[in-house]
Structure formats: structure tokens, C-alpha cells
Amino acid sequence: DTAVSQTPKYLVTQMGNDKSIKCEQNLGHDTMYWYKQDSKKFLKIMFSYNNKELIINETVPNRFSPKSPDKAHLNLHINSLELGDSAVYFCASSDLEGRASGGYTFGSGTRLTVV
Amino acid sequence: EDQVTQSPEALRLQEGESSSLNCSYTVSGLRGLFWYRQDPGKGPEFLFTLYSAGEEKEKERLKATLTKKESFLHITAPKPEDSATYLCAVATGGSYIPTFGRGTSLIVHP
Numbered sequence: 001d002t003a004v005s006q007t008p009k010y011l012v013t014q015m016g017n018d019k020s021i022k023c024e025q026n027l028g029h030d031t032m033y034w035y036k037q038d039s040k041k042f043l044k045i046m047f048s049y050n051n052k053e054l055i056i057n058e059t060v061p062n063r064f065s066p067k068s069p070d071k072a073h074l075n076l077h078i079n080s081l082e083l084g085d086s087a088v089y090f091c092a093s094s095d096l097e098g099r100a101s102g103g104y105t106f107g108s109g110t111r112l113t114v115v
Numbered sequence: 116e117d118q119v120t121q122s123p124e125a126l127r128l129q130e131g132e133s134s135s136l137n138c139s140y141t142v143s144g145l146r147g148l149f150w151y152r153q154d155p156g157k158g159p160e161f162l163f164t165l166y167s168a169g170e171e172k173e174k175e176r177l178k179a180t181l182t183k184k185e186s187f188l189h190i191t192a193p194k195p196e197d198s199a200t201y202l203c204a205v206a207t208g209g210s211y212i213p214t215f216g217r218g219t220s221l222i223v224h225p
Contacts, residue, residue: 004158040217041153041217041220042217043159043215043218044215045212045214055212090158090159092158094211099211100146100211101164102147102149102161102164102204102206102211102213103161103164104159104213106159106160107158108156109156109157109158
């Protein structure tokens, strides 16, 4: 199936730990994104990345870092996890046409709970 | 202050009862206004893009319209399977990255 897939789907971890969320897309898209959805369902962009440019939302703490081994993958590293990091994290991808039309393809999300 | 405001927050309808969801925006230089559908436990699914005032798009029971200040998502004779959260987003200026509203949670009762 062509899709954006994220792992794990659920992640429960203690404060202070470091964790990663993986994302892979097989759509041939050139740009990938990470979004955070809070408890009130507000979806907020964290990063936009293609092989030329990383755009970081200025409100994202530097404990969060995207890592892209290749065009099809964009992983999210989080250091020193805090309670406030608990949220659902969505990976998405688009190509140039999709960016202009809003046609982003989202993964199913990773629910992160920090205890 | 939110650039994109959706109302109502939640909407309950009976099957067949038509209604509209609203998305108002305060941005200038609109590149596009987008509607997404999100089912519980899933990521948003793209529905429509609208680019200029007066434009309309349709898909099955859904019709999206756009004015200079707001967009409406009209749902005609909804079915229970239309139950979902509907998200509106805008892209402005030089960025195609959409800024999302907080969504409208729609429940359609059989």
C-alpha cells in the first residue's frame, strides 16, 4: 500500500528519557513534515524538510530534532522528554503539486505519553 | 490570536439533516484554503483546496465554498459515516505549509 507510515503507534515513556519516532513514505514525495496535535486537537507544524531545506517552527524547543537518512524517511528525535510533550505526533508528506493544492498525505499518528 | 477559527466546535445532526460548518480566517495573501477530514485515531485526510473567493468544490455529500473572509463546508443529507472532525487550514504568502484551525467535531446519528 502506498502510504505514510509511522512507528510506533503508541509510546509511553518517563520524563527525562530520549525517544525517536520513525516515519517512512513510499509516495515518491520530496518534502516531509512533522505536526503535533495537542489534547484539544490543535494541529501545529513543527518541521518541514526536503533535501535542500529544513524549516523549523520557531516555537519548537531544540530538544526536538528531525533526522532524515534519505528522501523517504524523516524521523523525529526528542531529548529530555517533558510532561508537556505528551501529544499525538503526525508525519506527513507532499510533492510540489501537493504543496500548492494542500494535498498532504498524513500518517496515522504516534500517541506519545510522558509520565 | 488564531488565524483560522472554526465553528461550531461540535455539531450533532440526525441522519439526513443538512448543515454547514464555518471556517473564518484573518490572514492576508491567501494562497489556498484547505479542508481535511480526520477520523478518530487517524491522520487528516485531504478533501478540498479553494484558491479564490467564489470558488466551490464538491465531493459526494460535501460542498466547500470560499469568500474573502470565510469558507463553508456544506453537508447535504449526511450519513453516520460522515461523522468525523473536519479541519480547515490556510496557506499564505510564500509558504505552502498550512496553518490549521481547531476543527469541528461532527456526529451524525442514525
